[in-house]
Amino acid sequence: MNRSTLTVPPAGTPQPEPHPEASVGVPLGPHYARCFGCGPDHPTGLHLEAVSHDGLSVHAEFTVGDLHQGAPGLAHGGVLATAIDEALGMVVWLLRKPYVTGRLETDYLRPVPVGTTLLITTRCTGVVGRKAYLEAEARLDAPDGPVAVRGAAVFVEVPAAHFERHGGGAGGMVPGREVNP
Numbered sequence: 001m002n003r004s005t006l007t008v009p010p011a012g013t014p015q016p017e018p019h020p021e022a023s024v025g026v027p028l029g030p031h032y033a034r035c036f037g038c039g040p041d042h043p044t045g046l047h048l049e050a051v052s053h054d055g056l057s058v059h060a061e062f063t064v065g066d067l068h069q070g071a072p073g074l075a076h077g078g079v080l081a082t083a084i085d086e087a088l089g090m091v092v093w094l095l096r097k098p099y100v101t102g103r104l105e106t107d108y109l110r111p112v113p114v115g116t117t118l119l120i121t122t123r124c125t126g127v128v129g130r131k132a133y134l135e136a137e138a139r140l141d142a143p144d145g146p147v148a149v150r151g152a153a154v155f156v157e158v159p160a161a162h163f164e165r166h167g168g169g170a171g172g173m174v175p176g177r178e179v180n181p
């Protein structure tokens, strides 16, 4: 495998343009009611809630509960990576194209106790061909709280048929959230 492992766009990549119809300043809602990251109907999911910021970035919140522990009283690192992944996925949703996570990096800077609300900011830093470059920052309990986790990712654009071919298709996706309307 010779592909690049970089999660930042190559030097000289222009600033990404928001989609002209990207939601701005509104709650994004779940894309699927049973999604582990954002679905309100998932019994043990993260129930992450997010608001679009400016068409290329998202503010999301996730409160760490008992079900999310790794060590006693502390969030599991994989759960935190899931929260980051989900909040990054909400940014590519703003681009109005179907994407999947190709590569996801997480840096854990501080432990995250149960009961903490993580404020996660994610943004797109560039789009090159089918690849969208993204970054994330999760702070403890306040927008200016200490940074607990940083993330960076490459998402890869896929045809809508990807979900049909590999999963159950778009059944159950929240109406009105279709890609490329």
Ligand SMILES: CCCCC/C=C\C/C=C\C/C=C\C/C=C\CCCC(=O)SCCNC(=O)CCNC(=O)[C@H](O)C(C)(C)COP(=O)(O)OP(=O)(O)OC[C@H]1O[C@@H](n2cnc3c(N)ncnc32)[C@H](O)[C@@H]1OP(=O)(O)O
Pocket: 003, 004, 005, 031, 037, 085, 086, 087, 088, 089, 090, 093, 097, 098, 099, 100, 101, 102, 103, 129, 130, 131, 154, 156, 157, 158, 160, 161, 163, 164, 169, 170, 173, 179
């Ligand atoms: C019917 C309607 C359906 C509607 C549904 C629509 C949308 C739903 C989408 C979003 C939902 C909204 C909110 C967010 C939700 C969730 C957030 C979490 C998201 C996830 O949790 S999602 C699950 C985990 N995720 C996967 O399940 C991916 C499994 N995987 C694959 O499906 C393939 O592996 C794929 C498609 C990634 C690539 O396969 P492929 O054959 O299509 O493309 P190929 O390999 O040619 O790569 C093309 C270019 O991407 C570069 N590239 C590829 N992989 C890379 C990597 N790992 N790192 C760095 N770069 C990479 C290459 O280097 C090349 O770059 P270059 O063009 O420069 O050569």
